[in-house]
Amino acid sequence: MFLKKRAFLSVILLSLFVHTMAQKNNYEKNWEKVKDLEDKGLPKSTLSEVLTIYNLAKKSNDDAQQIKACMFQIKYRGMIEEDHAENNIFFVDTLIANAKAPAKNILQNMQAQMFWQYFQQNRWKFYNRTTLQQENSKDISTWSLDKLHETISSLYKASLANEKLLQDTRIDNIDPIIIKGENTKELRPTLYDFLAHRSLEYFMNTEVELTKPAYYFTITEEAAFAPVAQFIKTKFNTKDTASLQYNALLLLQDLLSFHQDDKTPDALMDVDITRLSFVYQKSVAENKEKLYEEALKEIETKYNNNPISALASHLRAQIYHKKGQQYQPYTQTENQYEIKRAKELCEQTAAKFPGSEGGINCKNLIAQIIKPYINIQTEEVNIPGQPFRNLVTYRNVQKLYIRIIKTTREELKRIEEKKYEQYNYKWKEYIALKAQSSFTVDLPSLQDYQQHSTEIKADPLNPGIYIILTSTNPSFSFDNNLLVKQVTRVSNISFINNDKDYYVLHRDNGKPLVNTNVQVWRKEYNYKTSKYQTYKGEQYQTDKNGYFKLDLKKTDNERYFSLQLQHENDELFLDNEKYYNVYNSYETPVKPITYLFTDRSIYRPGQTIYFKGIVLRREKKCCQQ
Template identity: 25%
Template sequence: MIILNYFYFRLSKWFTYLQTTMNKIYLTLLLIALASGVFSQTNRPMNRDHYANEWAKVAEFEKKSLPRSASATVNAILQQAVKDKNSPQIIKALIHQGKYDLTLDAQNDTLIFRNLNEMLGKSGSVVEKSVLHSMLAELYLQYYQKDRWNIDQRTDLGDFVPADMKEWTRNIFFNKAVEHLDASVAAEEELVEAKVESYAAVVELGKASRRFYPTMYDFLARRAIELSGQVNQDEDLNRVLARKNISQESLFAPADEFVKLSFTPQQAEYGLLVLENYRKLLSSLLQRNMDSSVLLVELEKSDYLRGLYYSTYISLARPALEKLLAKWEGDEMSVEIIDKLSQFYLHEVDLTNAEDTIQRREKTGEVYELLKKTIADFPKYERISILQNRLSQLTQPAFTVTGAGTFPKEGNKELKVNFKNIRSLTAKLYRVNSPIEMLEEKLKVRGRIAGKRVLIKEIPISLPDTPEYWHGETTFTVNPGGFGSYMLTFSSSPETNDTRGSEYYFSVSDMAVFARGSSDNQYDFFVVDRTTGVPVPNAKVGIYKLPGNWNNSQLTLDQSITTNELGLAVYNKKI
């Protein structure tokens, strides 16, 4: 799925800036001036480097959480854009300023709506009007989300719309958003003629998007799909579809059949909006013979339907994808289909009986070979990284070591290793000076074990040959040679990203301890021989506490208690 390129004016939630009164007056006057003049002019060539440098400063200020500095820079950009009569830069700068009021200033958070609606009425450009419509739709949804708890408490007012926006109900915000979304893609003919590069200041361009979605209609239609998904449907979607004689199965139909469905959303039928916007976009792409773009939107729609009707998706999407793959076989666009199909195949592996390792391994191997072959066939496809990433996930090096936490002195001390895509593995065995230091290291309380351990030996671990996509297992033994506390560290090739499994701690002792709480502040400890189970008298049990801040604290002895002839020691917690 092609990642949707967003407007630069997408609303940020991190801003903590509050505009001064003078800035508000200036912005209002500037908007009025713009509405009456700028949009009726032809854009002058802009100083691309100047604007790019200034917006880079804004981004840096935002990254450093310096909204006042960011706002001052945006004001300077706005003034320059007015002088240059540069509409895209004006739109971008205005939205950056307007979102401060929208997000934080409770008294003036509706100002941006009045100003943008006035600009909308004055603009003479169909494309700029469409951009403003899309922008207003998002702002209405953002305003609703910001205060949705209060708004949702209000009773719907039907068709009545109060003059004061602060009295609006949820249905009014949704209807306004839908109205502007519809208007944003209404002028299809003009928007198809407008290339998205013309609005590079407002639209963040990607190479793939320029190729597959080259027009402003494509861009705004995809935004309409995304934003309409934020408009919540109260009524069950199945009921709405049933009224229109549309089955779930028909939603998964090929594009040329899907576009014939009559969704025609009525007021409050919000659940149909995304489907209708997909229908509009697919219809336009089909008319322009943009087969690759149609394929991408079909795959994106399939992902959307998965969230709505998962069981239907599981039964219908795979044969539909395999049919598409047959159609696109040998074409680089098959990469996109195989990406989706590989998810299905791996899902089937997960559903296979865990004990049927032969079948699970064979199915995983088939996915592995499919990914490898496709990557080799189309190495220069601009989005081949989606399969490379999926292959990387499938073959991600990993290992875990499991075993007992305490071993008796006599006998083998065997540990089990589970691994995937590990060619070599070596362990280092250390003796730790005391069990307290080992416990602190294990709990990551202080992290100062390096000077409190002694290397005993390195242990090479023999690993059986296993395909890089499949799990293997083996065992190895450690024989430290005496009672005490020990730790193992591991190094592997290839290295893993997970450092949690790179250490293993154990003790060698012939005693075992069992504990129970006998009352609110009393605990019983039983010490027995680990092998025979016979109680051990006169064994000392140390009770430690960890006071203060966890990271800067140290385990300190609270009490030392001794077992009686039954191997029992009682600890009374100090209140």
């Protein structure tokens, strides 16, 4: 993903009224009146007052107040007009026509973003739409995707015209229309930085929805990862000059060139790290990971005392973390300790720059790396009187505490039927159940922060239903602990079936279980209570071969069933339901099919039509014609 931006300067949200912004003294009363009119629910009167402010700012060449008034015109027009999104976009054209730089540049940048937001909200309308030769309509909803993106790109580029003027305009000059983040003036010191980074957000976006030419641009050059001095001189040759990736690279070159000789390197480092993250994501170079890693290391070394270098360290740690996630026991072991390497780098970075964004990101990655995980799996049914295996999958856990709890279907159903908001109470009920036995297991610890699996043995159990409750804490507390449960049955009963023919067998030796009682439980949906209900259905008993034939009655609402099998003191009643096909698979309904053939495809008026028909009726595997 692209580098996460720090609450940078952003254009004020059009849907919000931010009345706490600093105002010049001669505008305070006007904006107070605007606020008062809006509070009274009078959007037309409010718009009229905003127009007064706009005309006043225009006469006094107050760009910031002029832009702010434009933004609020858009807001209140949206309250009183239909199709306000499209109308507001083109309303900005009139504002642009009457504005001078740098106000004009800001308006163009705003309009580009409005077009982009319109696409994001209506992208489904543009899918599979073909490009027309002439697209002069003002109705955006009829535009092709290429036309829309061409317009957005042109506006973002136009907003960066008069480059010298924008670079000489300090960001302080437009305070009334921006929301400031922390430490942002060093990273976006000029109006050019502000508009260029907003444009970059678009150009660095994916272009999968665009129609690409056969010669579409891709980043193949290793120089895209080169140090700043070399990168800004690199020529990226392509015919695909409309490519978003290509235009993003050109804009990154301009920004880096602008800040190359800054006294403080903060803005330069910020752009450079953004550049490297973007290039790494989009490059198709075979060795891009190595190039990316080396470029990040160079930033860390060159600016080792600057807190912004922590961002580069965090990105490098992400490389190692990603490689470590490719580890597979026995098959891909070369990256086993890469996650550990990422953790160590993050620890060094967080200790050196604890309050920086990169340091905070490193702390978050460490928390992700050391987060414990456990899961336990066992056979759905185990054999009485024999030890059985449990597969434990774990990460960052050294010891498990396990309880074996005997339970019943009724008790499980009562606990599991609790609503989602009672989730905590559900677990507390499991914890409160009396354990039949308990034991602890020491897990192999490799200190690699990888996920591992091992099998643990459980002692023999008598027939019944059991909960295997697993905890990383000996107290089995609900808070600050990992709890996992697994339900297993212990029974000698098993069965196999082919469609409706069932055989009940001894689970250990495979011999038929004679005179096993089989109870069918049917399930239907109750529309009055909006719940499923179960009730007893047919009953069967196995013969000397352990055989019974399932023959359920046809019903309108009941398609699901489960089986309860009882043999002497042993019972098997599984939760997994089966679907019953009420139709006999050998009695396929007769479906006649008719094919009509004519002697030609086009006829003159009054001409006789000759045709013939063939009717096929399929019964079982035979056809009758």
